[in-house]
Amino acid sequence: MTVTVKAESPLQDEIRELVSQLNAYLLSLSPPAACYHMTVEQMAEPETTLFVARDEAGRAVGIGALRREGNGIGEVKRMYTLPEVRGQRVGSALLDNLIALAGSEGIEQLVLETGDRHPDAWRLYESRGFTRCGPVLDYPESRWSVFYEKSLSEARVA
Template sequence: MAVSIAIETPLQDDVRALVAALNDHLLPLSPEEFQFKMTVEQMAGSDTTLFVARDEAGQAVGMGALKVHSPQLGEVKRMFTLPEVRGQRVGRHLLERIIELARERKLDVVMLETGTGDGMAEAHRLYTRYGFVPRGPFLDYPDSEWSAFFELPLMAEAKA
């Protein structure tokens, strides 16, 4: 399937529908207090860049965002693809665009928090195959059995 990926505003009905689908997917996987969701309004902030994947018909089929916390640290947020496009590398293409933007912004590292358990196995595979390595909690995330943390150092690449 051919997919186009572009920076878009989250304040669109089809993107809101993706966010709702992601939230529905996450709901049974962990207690709500360990789900660190961003609303579409938060995603529209100047510190966050949202990438939307669209199929040939223009339907939004996936999304992922880069939230910049400091000149050194970026965070992958709200990664999601619709179940019908999983396995077609849409998530990989979204992640590539996010990391490309992080490199353009000369961030030292990109981190992420994601859930644990069987419902998150595909996400863990995507991140580790891309080069992310497990790490401990960062920012104000609590250490819990419900969260897994990963990082991708970028600074070493720039110096190499």
């Protein structure tokens, strides 16, 4: 499948529907207290860029966001692809765009939180050089969460 990935406004009905599907999917796997949803309104704030993957017909088939946290840290948020396009590298295209944007902006480290029942997501993140770590940002330690980080800067010698 060929997709086009571009930064777009999250304030579109089509994106609201994808976010609704993402939220329902996450709630089917984890308790509500372990789901850290970000609304489309939050994704529209200046510190966040939403990427949308569209198929040849122009239909949104996936989303992923980069939230700038300050101090050289960016967070990967709201990664989701429609079930019918999973395994067709849509998530890879989204993540590659997020990583490229973060690098171009001088972000030194990317972090993320994902669920404990998302092995496909783990494989995607690990294929792009993310490694597991302890809790990031202000997320609590939880048996429902798996955390990842990726350095985008050269290793510094102390």
